[in-house]
Amino acid sequence: MKNKLREPGRRKFFKDAATLGVMGTIGGGYLLSSCNKPGKTTIASSYEAPVFPTKAPDGKMLKAGLIGCGGRGTGAAVNFINAGPNLQLIALADLFQDQIDKCRATLKKNNNVEIPDENCFVGFDAYQRLIDSDVDVIIQATATHFRPMHLKAAVEARKHCFIEKPAAVDPVGIRSVIASGKMAESMGLTIVAGTQRRYQDDYNKTFSMIKNGAIGELISANCYYNRGGVGNFIRKPEWSDMEAMIRNRANWRWLTGDSIVNLMIHNIDGVNWFFEKHPVKASGVGGRYHRPTGDMYDFFSVDFVFDDNKHYQGMCREMDGCTNNVGDIILGTKGYTNGQNKIFDYNGNIIWEYEYPLGKDGQPTNSTAISPYDQEMICFVTAVRTNKPINDAEQLAHSTLTGIMGRESAYTGKDVTWDDIIYSDLKLGPDEYKWGLVDIQPVSPVPGIAVTR
Structure with missing residues (x-):
């Protein structure tokens, strides 16, 4: 592989959930021994699992735009709307009109949310037109390949982002996501990732038990x-x-x-x-x-x-x-x-x-009690409204x-x-995005012969 980049300083990428800025607004931790039933082992508590908010606090209206209107994107949009008061989904972007139509119909039927025609964007540039519209936060749920470029554009426009997993499909995309995360950190923006176990109470309580030596x-x-x-x-x-x-x-x-x-x-x-x-x-x-x-x-x-x-x-x-x-x-x-x-x-x-x-x-x-899909959006909105940013970009990238x-x-x-x-220069996908022929053949790599650049 070709290592064309200078090695950056190695920062410990893991951040305890309890140290996230949003947690400082919520209060104390959870006593680990309180989970134990009679006869079960009691573990001394020193690390405390985070206590997640059950609802995002009130504040000025936050307007969201959804990029990627499939099932996961539509679900994430609903999770955002339900995270707290004064939250609106006002814009949609997708490569395909039928995906937008299905998303709009679902939101109307189940949540009484209507997205006007002028706020629906279709095509390879739809993400940029949505980002440039009157939205405060971006929900990204597209095919993974497009995620790095969408995150970069959103951060450059100073938008808070929810980014679904995974971060990218190749090392070039990974480095882009890490760079966007650093840029977002310098701007005080929040990036919450869709690795929802980290926002799931049972996993966090189990992590705290392991952290304390169970x-x-x-x-x-x-x-x-x-x-x-x-x-x-x-x-x-x-x-x-x-x-x-x-x-x-x-x-x-x-x-x-x-x-x-x-x-x-x-x-x-x-x-x-x-x-x-x-x-x-x-x-x-x-x-x-x-x-x-x-x-x-x-x-x-x-x-x-x-x-x-x-x-x-x-x-x-x-x-x-x-x-x-x-x-x-x-x-x-x-x-x-x-x-x-x-x-x-x-x-x-x-x-x-x-x-x-x-x-x-x-x-x-x-x-x-609260699904992790709802919880990650509650924490996302809470971080934005309390001005205590969360930044999951590097964790997701790693x-x-x-x-x-x-x-x-x-x-x-x-x-x-x-x-x-x-440091590999491996980049998957076509050189340009346009409707038509694609020079990528359905040939799977053969071990012993395939080479990673």
């Missing part, structure tokens, strides 16, 4: 994102190559980064969070057998190595007819955790578990780059280091 020193981890296939894609005759690719983005690596980046980002971000650092090397395998279109792999298995030679294994698969498993195991010298809500000893006994709120039937609901490092190791069949990948 399983001893962390040793290793295993994480899994194994699910069914994405199905076949039927191309309409009137679609150009570009339109067909973008509508079929779940199968093209230049648009999503492949499944290890697009899906396992949640697991990778969680493990990196609990270990409070990112790996420095990856050694992976992967391949393709089931997927009928595009150029992505069907499965990955990657050994990630930290700077102290501790390892964790990540497995990702999209195949029908196979055993599904989405979850994590983080192992310590005294026990292990699923990362979300339980801690076990090595005899398999539960020594601590998160207490979920009770439902109307008096039984635990198995979900947090977790995404971990996945890219693993992907390139599997593609090439070779070990890939952090320095190899972060």
Whole structure:
């Protein structure tokens, strides 16, 4: 790989959720021992999990624009509207008119929100026209490939941003996101990322237990994102190559980064969070057998190595007819955790578990009182209104780059280091964005032959 950039100072990228500026406006922490049922282990409290606000504070009207009007974008827009008082969604941008039409219909039917025609923008420049309109905050939920350029434009326009995961599909995009994050920090802007586990109460309580020594020193981890296939894609005759690719983005690596980046980002971000650092090397395998279109792999298995030679294994698969498993195991010298809500000893006994709120039937609901999708927007709006910025850009970029490092190791069949990948000039996708032919063939990388630039 070509290392064309000078190495920047290495800043510890992890930031405790409790140190986020917004948390300072909310109050004290959570006593860890208060979660424990009779007979369960009590862990002495020194690190306290953040207490998230249940609603954003009132303030002047905040007007949001949504870039990317698919299902996740529409959902994120609703989460924003419901985060607190005086919040409006006033503009939409997408590459396709039918996506805007569906989004508008859903918002009208379910939330009585109407977006006027003049605030709906279509095409490759739609994001810029939305950013230049009368919006205060930007919600980004496009195909991952476009995220770095959209974030850069939004920050340059001094707009607060919610940015869905992952950050980018390649190292060039990752460096752009990190730079935009630095620029946003200097401007006092908030960037909240869609790695929602960090805004989910059960994960935060579990993290606090681990931080306070509930399983001893962390040793290793295993994480899994194994699910069914994405199905076949039927191309309409009137679609150009570009339109067909973008509508079929779940199968093209230049648009999503492949499944290890697009899906396992949640697991990778969680493990990196609990270990409070990112790996420095990856050694992976992967391949393709089931997927009928595009150029992505069907499965990955990657050994990630930290700077102290501790390892964790990540497995990702999209195949029908196979055993599904989405979850994590983080192992310590005294026990292990699923990362979300339980801690076990090595005899398999539960020594601590998160207490979920009770439902109307008096039984635990198995979900947090506030969904993480709502919570991340509540924290986003709270940070903006209290002028205590949150900046998740670098955290998201580093977790995404971990996945890219693993992907390139599997593609090439070779070990890939952090320095190899972060300074690589690898850039996926076409040189220009226009409707028509695209010179990208559905050829998957072959390990031992493929080369990462």
